[in-house]
Amino acid sequence: MDLTLRVWRQAGPKAAGDFKTYHVEDVSRDASFLEMLDQVNEALNAQGEEPIAFDHDCREGICGMCGVMINGTPHGPQRGTATCQLHMRKFSDGDMITVEPWRAAAFPVLRDLVVDRSPFDRIIESGGYITAPTGSAPDANLIPVPKDAVDSAFDAAACIGCGACVAACPNSAANLFTAAKIAHLNLLPQGQAERWNRTVAMVETMEEWFGSCTNHGECETACPQEISIDFIAWMNADYVRAQFKNPSKTGRDNL
């Protein structure tokens, strides 16, 4: 199939960017979106032009590196997949596809379609540690965990940190990301000791960078792991509960 791409090109963080149009011919219907971009880049290389920069790594939907805005939808038109898992058969011959980087004040463009997502790392860092025993591996059944808690924690832990939730949000809020990270630790017994400190620290770090939640639900539909916005409500509840915990008795403050 033949396609027309409108791609955001930007030479560097400070450079002014603009859209460039590329015609791609003979794209396989079985190619992934990233493979299609590879094909464009090979042609650009052959012409001696600068290839389109985009983030990618595992190309099987588990690393969270890839992610672009495709025709106004994060990760493209297919629900529950990352850009690397999107096949070109989702498009038709002759389509015009607009490809843009994630847009948010906290995610400045580094080059072309690559954005700096390090504010996510700041949120993770502020979460501190969990009291998981280190050293030799503990017996698998040493700490009983209810099945419901395991399932919910696993649903939250599926977050790959790609940033599609922020990209989809009209307020550039990172509530779904932060809620998923908070829930996957706060639901489990190993995460209880630091629960209240962690919740407050991660929420407040998030708010330094990102907007607030107005409950549109766009993040949930953009998420390649389809993480539920119920986790955001759960984070809201935990953030409030944390206010009523005696801070001198939470986590390591009481040591």
Add this chain to the structure above:
Amino acid sequence: MTTAEARVDPTHRRGWWEWLGNFFTSDIGMKWLMALTGIGLLVYVLAHMLGNLKVFISAEEIDLYGEALRELGGHLFPRTSILWILRIGLIATFAVHIWAAAVLTKRNVDARGKVRYHAKRHWAAANYASRTMLWTGIIVALFVLYHLADLTWGFANPDFERGEVYANLVASFQRLPVAILYIVAQLALAFHIYHGAWSMFQSLGIAGSRYNDWRRAFAIAFAALIFVGNCSIVFGVMFRVIA
């Protein structure tokens, strides 16, 4: 939006006052305030509608209802004192709701950055009501001011007479532009409630498989009830059921 150096130190020991201060200026805390004041305003809107439906009983009944509000507290408290306490509470609720909305909107605009998407956004979950909350909110706020000028202070209503609730209402709604304005405002209010009455549960942390089914139904029912109830009075006057 600050640099990485200024981020939260989780080992910092805080007093409870500091925790609460942080809470009410945090985004999540402000959304709590919006939800709690939203509940207060929903209760008010419902009570206001139920009280006003007395126009369908008789002119005397609605006038007595107005008088009863001024007489709240009976002989225990001075006349209109309880009403004024309720009014001040209501004004404060409005003020907190609007203030929190303004602060959060500013933060969201800042967080969004200067460059926007060029492709038309394909909204998958956000609906018309959720995306127009700011505008329906502004319309409702401006309408409330007009409504007070029309039926409480009276300067927007040439036939206004203090205490004549029924006569004032009929005089007002018989003018077509006024009736249309009331219906448009009720439409804005219904959209605002449609998203707000669903969204508040999310902000308050009441979500999950146990709640999600009735949250949407509750919001639709509440918005529809207020819209139909309030508009019935306007239409009642227009079609001479109330005259």
